[in-house]
Amino acid sequence: AQSVAQPEDQxxxxxxxxxxxxxxxxxxxxxxxxxYVQYPNRGLQFLLKYITGDNLVKGxxxxxxxxxxxxxxxxxxxxxxxxxxxxxxFCAVPLNTGNxxxxxxxxxxxxxx
Amino acid sequence: xxxxxxxxxxxxxxxxxxxTLQCAQxxxxxxxxxxxxxxxxxxxxxxxxxxxxxxDQGEVPNGYNVSRSTTEDFPLRLLxxxxxxxxxxxxxxxxxxGGVSYEQYFxxxxxxxxx
Numbered sequence: 001a002q003s004v005a006q007p008e009d010q011x012x013x014x015x016x017x018x019x020x021x022x023x024x025x026x027x028x029x030x031x032x033x034x035x036y037v038q039y040p041n042r043g044l045q046f047l048l049k050y051i052t053g054d055n056l057v058k059g060x061x062x063x064x065x066x067x068x069x070x071x072x073x074x075x076x077x078x079x080x081x082x083x084x085x086x087x088x089x090f091c092a093v094p095l096n097t098g099n100x101x102x103x104x105x106x107x108x109x110x111x112x113x
Numbered sequence: 114x115x116x117x118x119x120x121x122x123x124x125x126x127x128x129x130x131x132x133t134l135q136c137a138q139x140x141x142x143x144x145x146x147x148x149x150x151x152x153x154x155x156x157x158x159x160x161x162x163x164x165x166x167x168x169d170q171g172e173v174p175n176g177y178n179v180s181r182s183t184t185e186d187f188p189l190r191l192l193x194x195x196x197x198x199x200x201x202x203x204x205x206x207x208x209x210x211g212g213v214s215y216e217q218y219f220x221x222x223x224x225x226x227x228x
Contacts, residue, residue: 043203043221043222044219046218099212103156103157
């Protein structure tokens with residue numbers, strides 16, 4: 001079955017440092033992979049997606065993600081963290097039918113001033 | 114252009130009561146879905162629809178009912194509320210093409226408490 005895992009519940013990083021939020025996937029065939037962000041008391045917002053092509057995907061707010069097939073990972077990255085990046089981050093994968101999505105359990109990112 | 118709207122924002126129900134959570138979109142998206150978000154469990158899909166008149170169950174459909182009579186609206190009905198349905202509920206929409214739904218756009222959520 002298609003699934004994703006986010007191994008870290010919480011990530012802390014100092015402002016200005018690079019950040020990484022991890023996601024690994026278990027997918028048969030070519031994966032479609034997504035990242036979303038949720039700010040407090042808000043709905044999720046789409047950040048970026050990998051469908052095919054370049055392994056480095058660029059998205060909103062300066063975020064990017066690297067697709068690594070050998071490590072079955074799709075980690076979210078940003079070169080320089082901002083305090084305003086503090087939020088909950090979810091990776092997601094569509095199930096085989098393409099009509100349902102499986103979301104990871106989320107990683108809470110805190111950027112320390 | 115409001116995007117995806119949900120009403121109400123907050124609701125408190127007593128066990129056994131019924132209610133309908135409203136979701137409306139003006140994005141002309143074929144795909145609409147309902148999720149619940151619980152601490153430590155991420156988002157879980159309740160029901161979804163790929164177009165007017167078409168609905169299907171997700172991962173956790175029990176205790177919930179949906180219908181899709183128009184492209185714009187996708188209400189979620191709680192038939193007989195239980196404390197286990199205390200959660201934050203999100204509606205989401207997406208383009209749908211070739212049997213695949215794409216990135217989803219989420220509403221602001223409804224926080225439901227069942228006592």
